[in-house]
Amino acid sequence: MSEQNLKVDVTDLIKDYGNNHVLKGLNLQVKNNEVVCMIGPSGSGKSTFLRCLNKLEDPTAGRIVIDGHDISNKNTNMNHVREKIGMVFQHFNLFPNLTVLDNITLAPIELKKMTKQQAEATAHDLLKNVGLDEKATAYPASLSGGQEQRVAIARALEMQPDIMLFDEPTSALDPEMVGDVLDVMKNLAKQGMTMIVVTHEMGFAKEVADRVVFMADGHIMEEGRPADLFDHPQNPRTQDFLRKVLNA
Amino acid sequence: MRKRLLWLGTVLLACLSLFTFFSTKTQAAEKTYTIGTDITYAPFDFQDSNGHYTGIDIDLIKAIAKEEGFKVKLKPVGFNAAVQAVEANQMDGVIAGMTITNARKQQFDFSDPYYYAGEVMAVKQGSSIKSLEDLRGKKVALKVGTLGASYANSIKKKYGFTTTEFDQSNDMYNDVTSGNSAAAFEDYPVMAYGIRNGMKMKIVTKPKAGGSYGFAVKKGENQELLTKFNTGLSHLKKNGQYDKIVAKYLGKSAQAKEKKAATGNDGLLSLVKQNKSSLLSGLGQTLYLTFISIILATILGVIVGLMQVMPVKWVNWLSSIIIYIFRGMPLLVLALFIYIGVPNLTGSKISAFVAGIITLTLNEGAYTAAFVSGGIKAVDPGQMEAARSLGLPYGKAMRRVILPQGVKIMVPSFINQFIITLKDTSILSVIGILELTQTGKIIIARNLQGFKVWTIIAIMYIVIITLLTWLSKFVERRIND
Numbered sequence A: 001m002s003e004q005n006l007k008v009d010v011t012d013l014i015k016d017y018g019n020n021h022v023l024k025g026l027n028l029q030v031k032n033n034e035v036v037c038m039i040g041p042s043g044s045g046k047s048t049f050l051r052c053l054n055k056l057e058d059p060t061a062g063r064i065v066i067d068g069h070d071i072s073n074k075n076t077n078m079n080h081v082r083e084k085i086g087m088v089f090q091h092f093n094l095f096p097n098l099t100v101l102d103n104i105t106l107a108p109i110e111l112k113k114m115t116k117q118q119a120e121a122t123a124h125d126l127l128k129n130v131g132l133d134e135k136a137t138a139y140p141a142s143l144s145g146g147q148e149q150r151v152a153i154a155r156a157l158e159m160q161p162d163i164m165l166f167d168e169p170t171s172a173l174d175p176e177m178v179g180d181v182l183d184v185m186k187n188l189a190k191q192g193m194t195m196i197v198v199t200h201e202m203g204f205a206k207e208v209a210d211r212v213v214f215m216a217d218g219h220i221m222e223e224g225r226p227a228d229l230f231d232h233p234q235n236p237r238t239q240d241f242l243r244k245v246l247n248a
Numbered sequence B: 001m002r003k004r005l006l007w008l009g010t011v012l013l014a015c016l017s018l019f020t021f022f023s024t025k026t027q028a029a030e031k032t033y034t035i036g037t038d039i040t041y042a043p044f045d046f047q048d049s050n051g052h053y054t055g056i057d058i059d060l061i062k063a064i065a066k067e068e069g070f071k072v073k074l075k076p077v078g079f080n081a082a083v084q085a086v087e088a089n090q091m092d093g094v095i096a097g098m099t100i101t102n103a104r105k106q107q108f109d110f111s112d113p114y115y116y117a118g119e120v121m122a123v124k125q126g127s128s129i130k131s132l133e134d135l136r137g138k139k140v141a142l143k144v145g146t147l148g149a150s151y152a153n154s155i156k157k158k159y160g161f162t163t164t165e166f167d168q169s170n171d172m173y174n175d176v177t178s179g180n181s182a183a184a185f186e187d188y189p190v191m192a193y194g195i196r197n198g199m200k201m202k203i204v205t206k207p208k209a210g211g212s213y214g215f216a217v218k219k220g221e222n223q224e225l226l227t228k229f230n231t232g233l234s235h236l237k238k239n240g241q242y243d244k245i246v247a248k249y250l251g252k253s254a255q256a257k258e259k260k261a262a263t264g265n266d267g268l269l270s271l272v273k274q275n276k277s278s279l280l281s282g283l284g285q286t287l288y289l290t291f292i293s294i295i296l297a298t299i300l301g302v303i304v305g306l307m308q309v310m311p312v313k314w315v316n317w318l319s320s321i322i323i324y325i326f327r328g329m330p331l332l333v334l335a336l337f338i339y340i341g342v343p344n345l346t347g348s349k350i351s352a353f354v355a356g357i358i359t360l361t362l363n364e365g366a367y368t369a370a371f372v373s374g375g376i377k378a379v380d381p382g383q384m385e386a387a388r389s390l391g392l393p394y395g396k397a398m399r400r401v402i403l404p405q406g407v408k409i410m411v412p413s414f415i416n417q418f419i420i421t422l423k424d425t426s427i428l429s430v431i432g433i434l435e436l437t438q439t440g441k442i443i444i445a446r447n448l449q450g451f452k453v454w455t456i457i458a459i460m461y462i463v464i465i466t467l468l469t470w471l472s473k474f475v476e477r478r479i480n481d
């Protein structure tokens, strides 16, 4: 595995909140075009890990290299690195004061990545891809959860990221909305996007993931191809967890 | 980060230079002396029915200035404000019916006495109280810092009465005529003048424990001015001008003049008409103070409020300290501290108006900062995270995403704060700014119709507050659409 080919390279990542040791020395490497799904019990540190990757949280120790940029280095311009990391949140976090179109075009225009015209043309294309172009002038408050999340994905894609991070993108949705969002993500995976997806959707993980990572207690307990990890889990914690979620 | 600090520094520097600009503006003084006077101390210092400041003190200092060839800039700010302003080097001298006492000699150098006045006791017309002995168990009204007050305090044990003290002569008189207090102690000429002009009181004791009035400068300062005053005074006494001035106010012929204005029976409308120009100029000052203070306090409040939420620890601390101090300090104390205290520390004068603006800006700004930061904190933290994760720098995320949402939360607080600012301008009357409240005090000192004048002033406040509220609601609707 050549260094060049790595999109994400995490070494000995530690994150403490005071006396609460949340991440206890994580190592993870993600290759270009790879889709990694992270599963694990609540409170195991999945969100914290994802948020460390674009420095929404400051790691306590360890090294994180994204696309060749060492973001543990204080001199790295984090704003530039973040432009290349799309993030999708559990609660969508659309900007309620802006229309759907402005939500999507705000960052590229503010950061002078595109002209207004370019940004809006791209935004309309992206909205078509997620089936929501007719909502371009609507405000987020008038959308359903599933529609909001698809707009949020479009907003992240507008910046033409190299990596997409998803933190339980469907767990705040009504069941009938989940499918639409997962379809958008599957398409993205097919197009070769590098993705890290924290999810409870085991079906999605089985179908789309190149690799599944099981986290518990701030450690990566086990990782492997979906077929291996789901059908022949080695670690007792993994076995225990899968028994619970699959029989639920 | 560095850019942000630079920006912050620039703003602070701009505020500071504005401050020094205002404070040096008033410094230039060649042969002109700034003299503080009282405003509610007829016949020595008061405003006539045309709105001009007049009285024995005023005529005397003007005559002396003419005689000795210097110019005076009179500052009718009230006794306490005038005395404190001289102590703080804000003014050069004070002439305000000020009695020469040993205690005052610690702080001031006095001229030769220019008037002898004994203390008398006065009661409501028709009162049964005839002597000091009748005061046992009663309450007596006094004016803060006067010789009458210290005389009354020195004998209150012996005669067994209690005291309440007022800032304005008129409030003291009203307390007696309304029956709240049994008697007042005051310098004879002041009391006599008031009664002659329609005040429903009578003098029941002979002048006693009298003192002499002197013109005062801060101890060790302005000695040249003091000498000029003394030479001028002795000239005026010799050439008869002095007697003329005194007779103008206390002589027999003086009685009729002011009587009309003080009959106590004018209707509200005719009172408004008589005092139209003073009321309008007071209103103007109040609006002007409010307008400037609202703008500056909003700027300061937004800056300090943003400092409160910035992800830099020491900036948060600085903001917290600013809010803590200026929100915690009573406005009255802050006003006096800035007007009297700061010039003592820095040695440069500030005009009362500028001191007032600074006071309001700091106090209202601290409140504004608190609800600005509160409004920002009320925005879902996920909004900032989403904006930052798109690569937007902190400032852009704040401006385009957080503030537009926060401002909606803040608008009602802003409107509230504007109204409070308007009301708080009235407190600045303590440092002698001629705004609406101070104007009211001055008119009352002349016509002694407290109830009616305060009714007029109250109505004026309600009207402008209503207008301000309408304006704010209009703006609020525009923002919310």
Ligand SMILES: Nc1ncnc2c1ncn2[C@@H]1O[C@H](COP(=O)(O)OP(=O)(O)OP(=O)(O)O)[C@@H](O)[C@H]1O
Pocket: A017, A020, A022, A040, A041, A042, A043, A044, A045, A046, A047, A048, A049
């Ligand atoms: N800002 C914070 N301050 C203190 N503790 C925190 C903070 N954020 C997270 N934690 C703690 O870190 C631990 C891991 O939280 P995290 O949200 O990463 O778990 P998770 O695996 O994403 O769980 P879930 O499946 O419920 O989302 C928890 O114990 C949580 O209480």
Ligand SMILES: [Mg+2]
Pocket: A046, A047, A048, A167, A168
């Ligand atoms: Mg989580």
